[in-house]
Amino acid sequence: MLLNLRVISFHFFNLCAYMLVVYLWARGFIFGPSIALAIGAKFVPLRKPKKLPGEVISEKYVLEYGSDCLEMHVGAVTSGDRAIVVDDLIATGGTFCAAMNLLERAGTEVVECACVIEVPELKGRERLESRGKPLYALVESQFERRS
Numbered sequence: 001m002l003l004n005l006r007v008i009s010f011h012f013f014n015l016c017a018y019m020l021v022v023y024l025w026a027r028g029f030i031f032g033p034s035i036a037l038a039i040g041a042k043f044v045p046l047r048k049p050k051k052l053p054g055e056v057i058s059e060k061y062v063l064e065y066g067s068d069c070l071e072m073h074v075g076a077v078t079s080g081d082r083a084i085v086v087d088d089l090i091a092t093g094g095t096f097c098a099a100m101n102l103l104e105r106a107g108t109e110v111v112e113c114a115c116v117i118e119v120p121e122l123k124g125r126e127r128l129e130s131r132g133k134p135l136y137a138l139v140e141s142q143f144e145r146r147s
């Protein structure tokens with residue numbers, strides 16, 4: 001775990017000074033704040049509905065096994081901010097795309113998405129790249145489907 005955080009933090013530390021690390025609930029919380037602290041950035045959570053106490057903007061999305069929604073506090077980001085988006089895993093890329101939609105609606109540019117595990121067969125990377133957004137993933141993994 002500590003090694004994962006150090007490797008991802010080092011990658012971003014070397015790229016440029018990002019102003020914002022946006023992490024996705026729930027398991028992006030394991031990585032996002034630590035990476036932000038390591039590179040000296042502020043961090044912003046995107047959460048599932050009805051969790052954030054203030055006024056929010058929402059983005060619905062579809063993933064492998066259903067649909068969901070992400071919310072962000074109004075005022076959490078400022079127009080012109082540059083962000084990296086951090087999660088534990090990418091499968092279809094639906095969650096990262098919903099996060100990017102929310103951030104772009106608020107005027108924030110997403111520079112790159114990062115996660116620990118990529119499930120290549122679900123082609124999330126291609127979905128992000130078709131929007132011109134690179135994906136940084138530490139490991140690729142294959143998950144066997146239950147019969």
Ligand SMILES: O=P(O)(O)OC[C@H]1O[C@H](OP(=O)(O)OP(=O)(O)O)[C@H](O)[C@@H]1O
Nearest residue numbers: 025026027063064090091092093094095
């Ligand atoms: O690339 P995608 O197809 O969008 O799937 C990836 C998302 O799925 C998992 O979260 P999940 O939606 O299960 O929510 P949780 O973290 O709240 O359990 C995972 O933590 C990613 O956020």
Ligand SMILES: Nc1ncnc2[nH]cnc12
Nearest residue numbers: 063064089091092119143
């Ligand atoms: N294929 C998958 N494997 C593990 N976690 C996931 N979350 C969403 N899709 C997943």
